[in-house]
Amino acid sequence: MQRVNRTATIPTQVKNPDLVERRRRQIADAAVRLFIERGFHKTTTRQIARAAGISIGSLYEYFNCKEDILYLVCDFIHSEMEQGVTQAMTKATGGRDALAKVIREYFMVCHRMSDFILMIYQETQSLPGQWQKRVLENELRITGLLVGVLARLSQSGDLPHRDERSIELTAHNIVVMGHMWTFRRWFLGKHYSIEDYIKLQTAAVLRMCTGGQGK
Amino acid sequence: MQRVNRTATIPTQVKNPDLVERRRRQIADAAVRLFIERGFHKTTTRQIARAAGISIGSLYEYFNCKEDILYLVCDFIHSEMEQGVTQAMTKATGGRDALAKVIREYFMVCHRMSDFILMIYQETQSLPGQWQKRVLENELRITGLLVGVLARLSQSGDLPHRDERSIELTAHNIVVMGHMWTFRRWFLGKHYSIEDYIKLQTAAVLRMCTGGQGK
């Protein structure tokens, strides 16, 4: 989708665009594993090159600086997240328990992408300001998808009406609950399976959405 | 409280314990500001020394390595957090709306310590493994305080009974909601005041705790 935009965003010495696309993916794939394992700062450009199976010289044919690599990695992760969430939402249409289905699918996406989400929490600050902003915009867009779901259910009467801000905050809460499974996994993972987590948190969210009309 | 323990944990060349305590605080105070501003990796030991008003040589009389400084900073932050939360809980005793009061006080602590919390999220991974574990234990202890509050209210009948795990997860949710105010502040801060946030999230939590018996 905005792949063209992305390719255009990071300049390169190399002429062949297909090759650029291919090599960058190859480099990003290698880099993301290293970033997850050792963090951005402790990973050297040489390690990235070695893991990608190219030379350090070649690496700099495709990127201008180390931060460029981090940005591309973040962008790939967000693309995948958004794709996951979007298709989770198409799977989960229909009335009453649509919300439960969306939550389940979203949490499963978070579960799968656990390491990646964690990395973004930790390394976003290492990006140049302008790209930091982009990463946050991506984050917001994913939240927006959930706002859409909640607003629709609210209007169709499947959920009690609540004002816009309340809906928005609920969306943020759900999104962050998904992230929480990743950044508190050192604890939660010991005591809950992902199925436990989904079940309990879904119940909690539903109470949050439907509860409280009585008084 | 465990200050003795802490001082014992990081060895030093200097004999006078009072001096050690004083200088370490002086260094940590300077370091935390720099870490918040530029991150751990981009902050140099020379910058820390300069900001603390001592020489680079002296700095290494009080710490063995840069990571030691980060650990001490994390420890100070957690102490302050825990103190804040503990006294928030003494302020907020009593029946019905005790929970609302605790949430308010806790969120205000998060609000005040926003930058610090953010830093811990970002830099914990830079710590040596053993100390990483300690930081997570601190995190858990704070959550434990909230579990205590919820369990008490549940038993006194001020909140509907729910099983242990459900209570535990609710505590985690509340804790993370506080953190969310810090790491989504770039968005939330634009659209909500801290008072808005407390009001809406408290309502949400109360619905989550009390709702759902009907049906």
Added chain:
DNA sequence: TCAAAATGAGCGAGCGCTCGTTCATGTTTA
């Protein structure tokens, strides 16, 4: 007077990044 504390020049490992070079693969020319 002398142990304790403070100093900062200096060290060298290791970093991101460059750039002169190589070489496989077209393309042109005779």
Added chain:
DNA sequence: TAAACATGAACGAGCGCTCGCTCATTTTGA
């Protein structure tokens, strides 16, 4: 058809520099 030339992706030794850390020396204060 084959020699001459052009292209550009790949390479990696090495440059300039920064950083964490040390230690010989000086200052302090009891």
